[in-house]
Amino acid sequence: MYKVVKENASNSPDKIAIIDTDGSTYTYFDIQKKVEQLASYLVMKYGMKKGSHIGILLFNSVEFVVVFLAAQKLGATIIPFPTKYKEKEIISLIENSDCDLIIADEEYSHWISKYEEIYNRTFLCKTKNDRNHYGFTFTEAYPLIETYETGNLEDIAIIMFTSGTTSNCKGAVIRNFNIQHAINAYVRIFELTDKDSSILATPMYNITGLVGILSVVLKCKGTLYLQKLFKAENVLEQMQKNNITFLHSSPTVLTMLMSEKRRFPHLPELRTIACGSSNMAIEKIKELKKWLPQMSFRTIYGLTETTSPGTISPTDVSTSPYIGSSGHPIPGLFIKIINDNGKEAAVGEKGEVWIKGTNVIEEYYNQNSTLITADKWLRTGDIGYINSTGYLYIVDRIKDLINRGGEKIYTFDVENAIYQIEGIKEVAVVGVKDNLYGEIPVAILCVEEGFMIDEIMLKTNLKEKLASYEIPVKYFFVKEIDKTPNGKIDKKKIRKNLESTRERG
Structure with missing residues (x-):
């Protein structure tokens, strides 16, 4: 770099590269x-x-x-x-x-x-x-x-x-070659040029901030506006004032930005939104497109280990029949799905996602990890499948999969169904221990202001969308869902809190 x-x-x-939080220009x-x-x-x-x-x-x-x-x-x-x-x-x-x-x-x-x-x-x-x-x-x-x-x-x-x-x-x-491969893929797929600008409110200490935004903008000779700390109102003000063209963010951040959309009804120069980090519900993508009809929404599946991008939607997924997918592998990245029998899965069959390529790491520091095979395949810990047209669909994390009496429940499916109910701001579905079934699904929900949603309404609505075993048994309404320091929904912490509550009776 x-x-x-x-x-x-x-x-x-003399081209402007960086504008810092205080307005200093470099x-x-x-x-x-x-x-x-x-x-x-x-x-x-x-x-x-x-x-x-x-x-x-x-x-x-x-x-x-x-x-x-x-x-x-x-x-x-x-x-x-x-x-x-x-x-x-x-x-x-x-x-x-x-x-x-x-x-x-x-x-x-x-x-x-x-x-x-x-x-x-x-x-x-x-x-x-x-x-x-x-x-x-x-x-x-x-x-x-x-x-x-x-x-x-x-x-x-x-x-x-x-x-x-x-x-x-x-x-x-x-x-360095991991970084260069990753950022070249971003620049070419999103067709970024020196006319583009972006904003970095995501922490620079994570892979999206350091590679997926900073390094990408520097590579295309664009202009980057820095924000010391994230605040939705400040980000939108900067985007509107400075005609930001490209935004790379996460479902959590985009949800917070959408909560301010009435104050910022138009961002006409925003051409592309790239979204990674975790599952973005289809209903939320549609809501975003309704707010910003001119933008192209591009889903990304990636990890720290892929130096940011793994797969990217080749076109605007919000108007595509493949909405809900994570797109195609970037050039130089290979994917295979390994089923429960340890064999490569057939088209459409679910299993663990394995990846390797020029942008994928080959080692962890001072660690001999079983996650990287002898022939350099990385076991991601994600469950997904590839359809007949080569699109990758992620359905859950292996550690978040719920086994209810032998029936597998993919939490992303349940969360996407709940998001179809108007007024749901955020939801997390996790499995908790149960004496009869081993595990049962439980939903933690955050409801948008002005909406009245209760457990009976949720269960009635979900009967039309899910199998009976997939419908959460319990519902907890909260003001804010627990997040990791990187802004992802923290299902491990949620499960731990629920188990503590259960033990206390």
Whole structure:
């Protein structure tokens, strides 16, 4: 990505690359200059070099961008730490990632102070008075030295820890060629150019933020607006004011944006919405299309391990007979479905999704995982099938599949049926223990303001849509559904809370 930005700076030095939260504007030339300064500083002050591990605990900011690109130039590896995690979780990740340097927001100084005392290997970004912008003033105290471009396509660019917080957290080893393959697929499939702009309110520490948005926009020489923290109203104001053309987001974020649609009835320049992370209900896609009829909605199935994209809808899925699918594999990605017998499934048969390709990782950091086979197939843990036209459909996570007395219940199917009921804002269906059936389905619901929905109405409605064994036995109405630090519905936490409630009687 350093070479991408360097080339952009050479060809279009005055093109706006980044606009930070506080409105500060940076051209591609500005970004390259800051990268050169920081690379020099990291070499002179901290001895960073090819293969060094640089931990990053920063909010979305131009400084995060500059650290990433400076590491790319040096052939160093970054380890982004989620700013939404708790201290214990962050310390666990630091201990498991062999950091040579930690660059952190001053807000986290008390968490990482011991690393400064032991290794003299921490640097704090000091926040200005407005609390929205950092200042890398330290670079000005050091002369710019010649730092050679030692990074190459085979280097480990990122070690990104997947969902999970301690012992079960896996560090995906992402190389530069993984990133370049992924972003080239995005740029070509979405036909992005230097006329496009986007907004990054998704945390930059996850794969969508760092690769699926930041790196993609830099690759097409577009303009990116950063948001330090996500707030639906702020994002929509920026999109309307700056004529944003491309948005890459998740079902959770899109649901929050739709809650503000009356205040922002028109976003005429928004050409494409890419949606990944988790299941987006068909009814929600239709609602989004009704709000923004000019946009093309493109579903994505991807993982941290696929460096963001795995499959992408080749056309606007909101008006397609394949609505509800996750699209076709990107070029260079291979998919097979493995059934319960360990054999490759037939067309339309459900099983575990296995993938491999140029954008798929081949290892986890310091871990011999059974999820990656000897011939480099990644077992995703997702259940899906491929239809006769090559579209992938994801129906559930293996760990979320409900077995009710021998009958398999795919939670996505039940959730999609519930979403067809007007007034449902969000829903999560999980399995809980039952003495008779082993497991039973339970629904957690968040209802839109102004709607009256109760259990009797839900069960009556669902009788027309689902088999009797699929209909949830219990319903809990909440103001907000539990989420992971990455914004996904946290079914593990929901199940744990429900089991605790059950045990208490």
